[in-house]
Amino acid sequence: MKTLLSLIAVTLCTALTASAEPAKAGQSMPKLASLLPGASVPATAGKVVLVDFWASWCGPCKASFPVLNKLHETYASKGLVVIGVGVDEDAAKYQAFAGKMGAKFPLVHDSAHKAAAFFGPATMPTSYLVDRKGVIRHVHSGFRGAKTEAEYISEIEALLAQ
Amino acid sequence: MNLPVKLLFPFAAAALATSCSPSLARVKPYERGTLAKPVMSESMDPLLTAMTEHAYFSREASFGGGGVGGGGCGCN
Numbered sequence: 001m002k003t004l005l006s007l008i009a010v011t012l013c014t015a016l017t018a019s020a021e022p023a024k025a026g027q028s029m030p031k032l033a034s035l036l037p038g039a040s041v042p043a044t045a046g047k048v049v050l051v052d053f054w055a056s057w058c059g060p061c062k063a064s065f066p067v068l069n070k071l072h073e074t075y076a077s078k079g080l081v082v083i084g085v086g087v088d089e090d091a092a093k094y095q096a097f098a099g100k101m102g103a104k105f106p107l108v109h110d111s112a113h114k115a116a117a118f119f120g121p122a123t124m125p126t127s128y129l130v131d132r133k134g135v136i137r138h139v140h141s142g143f144r145g146a147k148t149e150a151e152y153i154s155e156i157e158a159l160l161a162q
Numbered sequence: 163m164n165l166p167v168k169l170l171f172p173f174a175a176a177a178l179a180t181s182c183s184p185s186l187a188r189v190k191p192y193e194r195g196t197l198a199k200p201v202m203s204e205s206m207d208p209l210l211t212a213m214t215e216h217a218y219f220s221r222e223a224s225f226g227g228g229g230v231g232g233g234g235c236g237c238n
């Protein structure tokens with residue numbers, strides 16, 4: 001009886017805590033190429049990386065593209081790699097949106113949601129700033145215009161200086 | 163099998179099947195493309211909704227809490 005009860009309790013606890021934990025600051029980022037099979041992921045070794053999750057149906061994502069373009073133009077030569085990960089289920093919508101936004105940084109399609117499942121973005125857009133050693137240092141949930149831009153600039157400059 | 167054990171099974175099943183359980187399939191923030199479509203909005207006529215809300219908030223001398231336009235994108 002006691003064995004049966006503890007067995008049920010353990011099963012329940014396991015089932016209730018089974019959901020994957022989202023990626024947090026301080027955690028190492030796995031190789032993006034392994035999370036995005038088939039996509040041409042730029043080289044990130046020894047670089048500061050900004051991984052931004054976006055979708056064509058997300059308004060704030062659209063607003064974030066000019067800022068990400070600006071960051072790419074300013075800091076790419078200093079060692080920043082901006083990667084936009086599109087999570088659209090419809091490949092045609094991903095292509096159409098990517099074409100319309102005129103992104104100057106590389107965009108990849110996470111069609112299988114493998115990368116999204118690892119990072120577990122809390123909202124759209126969510127971006128992860130990774131230092132030169134491959135450790136996630138900052139997580140930005142959502143895009144709030146100039147406020148988020150200012151945060152990006154100060155964090156990127158600090159990470160590039162390290 | 164005695165009574166407490168018999169009762170435990172329905173309770174365990176209920177705990178797993180209710181919305182309290184995170185083990186159920188849930189729509190993740192990056193899977194809300196379909197929910198974000200305008201057709202998923204509560205109201206099919208945004209102008210009528212805007213006018214109704216304007217009249218309501220004027221009458222109630224309050225503002226806000228009416229949510230945002232569109233469907234369930236859940237962005238930001």
